[in-house]
Amino acid sequence: xxxxxxxxxxxLPFILMAAIFYFLLWRPQKQEQKRRKELDSLKxxxxxxTIGGIYGxxxxxxxTKVKVRLAEGVEIEFARTAISGFQDAGADVQPExxxx
Numbered sequence: 001x002x003x004x005x006x007x008x009x010x011x012l013p014f015i016l017m018a019a020i021f022y023f024l025l026w027r028p029q030k031q032e033q034k035r036r037k038e039l040d041s042l043k044x045x046x047x048x049x050t051i052g053g054i055y056g057x058x059x060x061x062x063x064t065k066v067k068v069r070l071a072e073g074v075e076i077e078f079a080r081t082a083i084s085g086f087q088d089a090g091a092d093v094q095p096e097x098x099x100x
Contacts, residue, residue, distance in 0.1 A: 039080055042066065047087040050078060055087060 046058045056068035069075050
């Protein structure tokens with residue numbers, strides 16, 4: 001029993017270091033690779049969300065900038081890295097009509 005406790009105490013620091021390595025280094029790197037892959041796959045007509053929470057449709061995609069159509073006749077130019085992600089296909093909810 002005593003030998004088992006000594007072995008567990010010797011292995012525990014290595015297990016903790018592996019867990020810290022995973023959560024602080026490897027996992028964030030994988031998430032960043034996924035984000036870069038999404039940014040590389042942008043194309044005209046994609047419905048996106050910016051990091052500022054603006055919803056729109058891509059009208060022009062360049063190497064560093066994109067043009068986003070927000071409404072009819074309203075287009076804004078953003079840095080490509082300002083895109084947070086794609087809009088969900090099932091989340092096309094129309095705004096409620098306000099009573100005036």
